[in-house]
Amino acid sequence: MVKQSAPDTTRRSEKSRRAIYDAALDLVAEVGYPKTTIEGIAARAGVGKQTIYRWWSSKAEVLMEAFLDLSEQAAREAGPEETYTIPDTGDLATDLKAVLRLTVDQLKDPRFEAPSRALAAEGVVNEQVGRAFMAKLLEPSLQLYVDRVRAAQGAGQVCPEIDPRIALELWVSPLAQRWLQYTGPITYDYTDTLVDYALHGIAPR
C-alpha cells in the first residue's frame, strides 16, 4: 500500500495540473486575460487556490505554461513530420516556405486562437507579460530560425555578414503583424512571397 502512494500522488498531481491548464485556457478564451484570476482557475479546475500557488507564482505563469503544453500536445498529435523543428534539405527557401505554411495553419487553428490572442494582447500593455511571452513562447521558435540561417550561411546560401537574428524578422514579423493587427490576409502564397523577397531583396540584381 505504501509503495503505491507515490505513483498515486503523481497521477493525482498530473490530473490536477491538466485540469488547471484546461481551466486557464478556457477562462482566458471566455472572459479575457484581465478578468481571469487564480481563484477563477482554481474553482473551474476543482482544486484549491493553494494547489495552484504551490506550482506557479502568478496567473501569467499558469497561462504561459498551459499554452506551451497545448502547443506541445498539438505537435505530438501532428506526428513526427510536423514537429517544431526547421528542416534542412539544403535549400533554405524550400525549408522556410514549408515551415511558414505550417505556421499559417497553426495561426488558423481555433484551439490556439483565443488564448494566444489574449496573452499577446496583455503583453502589448503589460511589459512583464510581454517579455515572458517573448521568452517562453516566441524566442525558442525564433532560435530555430537563427540556427537554420546560420547553417545556410555555412552552405553559402546566405551572406556571411547578415545577422540571422534580424534576418528571420523579414518573414516572421510580417506574418505576426498580419495576425496581430489584421494588416492583410494570411495565405501560403503570401508567406512564399515573403521568403522570396527576403532572400533576394526587392532591388534589381
Added chain:
Amino acid sequence: MVKQSAPDTTRRSEKSRRAIYDAALDLVAEVGYPKTTIEGIAARAGVGKQTIYRWWSSKAEVLMEAFLDLSEQAAREAGPEETYTIPDTGDLATDLKAVLRLTVDQLKDPRFEAPSRALAAEGVVNEQVGRAFMAKLLEPSLQLYVDRVRAAQGAGQVCPEIDPRIALELWVSPLAQRWLQYTGPITYDYTDTLVDYALHGIAPR
C-alpha cells in the same frame, strides 16, 4: 448678437471636442481600453453623454479619432520637415531610413505610448477594433510606403514584379513586432539594417 452665435457655438464645440479627446486619451492610459467607457469620458471631459453620442457612435470611434488628432498635433508641432510624408530624394534606401528613424522616435514618445498600446492590445482580441485601428491609423501610413515603392519601381530601383504592399512589410512589420511584443531593441541601427536587408536580400548576389 445673433450673428455671433454661430462662431460661439463652433468655439464651444471645439472646446468640448478637445476636452473629450483629452479625457479619452487620459482614461485609456490610466485604466486601459476595457475599463474606459463613454460615461467615464463624458464625466472627465465635463460634458453630457449625449454630446459624445452626437458625434461618435462608440468608444472605439472616440479613441481612434482622439489618437489621430494627437498624431496630427504632434506632426504640426514637429514642423514642416517632419510631416508624415515619405521624401523622394531619388534614393529609396536613404528615404526609407530617414522615415523609419522618425518612426523610432515616435514609438518612444511617451504621449503616444499608453493610448496606442491600449488600442493595439484591444485590436488583438477584438477584430472590429483591430480592423478599425488598421483602417484609420495604419493603412494611411502604409499607403505612403506603397506610393514611394511604386515611384522607386518607376526609377528602376525596385524590381517591377515586386508587390509594394508586401514589400513595405519587410521594414514596417519587424519594427511593429519589436514594439508590440518586445522581440528586440528598437534603434536607428536596427531600422537601417532592415532597409538594407529588404533592398538587397540576405542571399549572396
